[in-house]
Amino acid sequence: MLDVTSADSIIEFAKKLKGQTLREACGEEIEKHNYKGKGNFGQILEKFYFGYEPNSDAEPDFKEAGIELKSSPLKTLKNGEFRSKERLVLNIINYLEVHKEDFENSSFWKKNAHLLLVFYLHDKDLDLLDYLIKLVDGWQYPNEDLKIIKHDWETINQKIKDGKAHELSEGDTFYLGACTKGSTALKSYRDQPFNDEKAKQRAYSLKQGYVNHIIANIAQEETAVYGKIIEQPEILDVVESIEDIVISKFQPFYGKSAEQIEQELGLKLNQKAKSYFANLTNAILGLELGQKIEEFEKADIQVKTIRLKENNLPKEDISFPTFEYQELIETDWEDSDFKNILESKFFFVFYQFEGENLILRKVKFWNMSHSDILEAKSVWDKMKTTVSKGEIVKEVTDKGVRKTYFPKKTENRISHVRPHARNADDTYDLPIADELTGLTEFTKHCFWLNASYVKDEIYLS
Known part of the structure; x- marks a missing residue:
């Protein structure tokens, strides 16, 4: 029996969905649903399985238990592992109110401190009532993630206070983004408190990389290929941000050649290997070779190693993944891969040629201006x-x-x-x-x- 005042009861009731479709879990009644639009899987789940009317209240869906229900689509990789199909969109950012809040009493935290996540396998050939539900569990943020998410929330809030809500970008932050929500039409623009210019409606969202991290945890997939930059979360109480920690690890090597850095770190790398600079970056960060950088993966950070000529011009332009022509004309700008990439946070590692040697000049976190x-x-x-x-x-x-x-x-x-x-x-x-x-x-x-x-x-x- 479902007890809506108990987090454990709600999660256990939700877990019965695993391996079922909405049609199987909810019975014939579900055929009468008349929900249209992007979020209708979640709305149908709320009404026909949990028995409450979908709403956009500031409170969590299960108010007494402090739990917010979220459903999200999965895709399957060739090796059978699950990955998120998209970011996880949370509540709308109220520009006119949020600047009065601090993190602990914020509408974001009240609503999203404890999530109940239902992940289903997306299949464009099926009716959404027949999508198979694969993973279900509760999620609370580990301490080291929460420190970064709080910093992200404060970064977004500061931009609103500075009258720059119209310049918000997902590249501003690490795990918690401010994604556009609603159509590109003028009706999805909102007033902001410290500037007359209207800003696009945005919502808090967990970045796709972070959602993948949650999925791996729920599915209990092996995550040994990941290495952490921040082994002790307490360091984030002392240091301003994760950016400062990363940059401080590189600074002692500025002005040194790639070979000198190798020697100082006791490495013998294959300089002709495609992974040479990735391995060098890992070594500087104190990670094992071949490990993925956990914090960068969670934040969808694009790492780019740039080789500069002596006149400071990069040796090459920077390429992005190829696009399909059909997809290009069917997609609007807001949903395009290109916009998504440009709104990412980048980490640039700059080496410069001095004769045959490549000298580490600097590293930089960067995201493109509005x-x-x-x-x-x-x-x-x-x-x-x-x-x-x-x-x-x-x-x-x-x-x-x-x-x-x-x-x-x-x-x-x-x-x-x-x-x-x-x-x-x-x-x-x-x-x-x-x-x-x-x-x-x-x-x-x-x-x-x-x-x-x-x-x-x-x-x-």
Whole structure:
């Protein structure tokens, strides 16, 4: 029998869902549901399994027990492990009220201190009533995570107090993000207290990497491949942030060559190996070679090692994963992979050539400014328009080289598009055949960050 005043009772009742679908768990009554929209799996779960009307109250769903119910989709990796399909969206940020709160009495903490998580396997070919529920459990934040989440909450709050709610970005923080919530339409813009400019509606969310960490814990997957930067959580009481801890580990090696760093750390690495710089970074951070950095994985931090020429210009532009042409034209900007990447937090490790030697110059945590993200959006916009019109190839040279209409480096200060494929035959399908050549597939391309932008806005700034 479900006792809604007892956390243990609620969690045990929820665990009966494991291995079932909503249709199996809730019976015929569920067929009458008329929920539409993105969150309807959760709404159906609330009404037909737990027996309460879905709401957007500031209180937790199970008020007496202090438990908030959240459901979230999973995907399965080739090795059979589960991963989160998306970030876990929590409550809406009330810009007009949150600046009056501190963390311990905040609406965020009152609602989300104890979560009941229901993870289901997403399958686009099935009705959502037939999604299989795979993992169910309660979640409370371990002490070391809570310190970082509190710092993240305070970072978001400070930006609102500074009149910059319209500039909030998921790259501002580590585990707890401020993700956009609602359509791109003007109706999803909100007033903010210290600036007349309206800000997009945002919600607190646990980043996808952090949700993966929760999933691994609930599924009790082996996590020995992870190494921690922060072994003693107490250090976060003394040091301002995790960023300071990481940077302080690198600073003693500034001005030293990669070889000198190896020697000082007692290493003998293969300098030709693709993993050379990743291994060196791990060693500096005090992790074993090949281990993933737990805090970076939880925070979805993109680690980039940059080799600078003597004039401070990176040797190469920075590539991102390839995009599928069909997906590009079907996705809007807010949900695009490119925006997601640009809103990430990055960790840059800069080495500079001095003759043959590579000298460690500095490391830097960085995320792109709001205005630069908007500037880079124009590259994405042009790319989407080009593909959707089928105007891909401008000309084919005498040597058979295809010149495209894709955005070039000279057209945008921040980004451009160019091939990122094994060869010309490594392709993705085109949604609309190319007008000039009639091609129905085209070489894989990706968005790149311009080397000059990395120099001016990241390395030298």
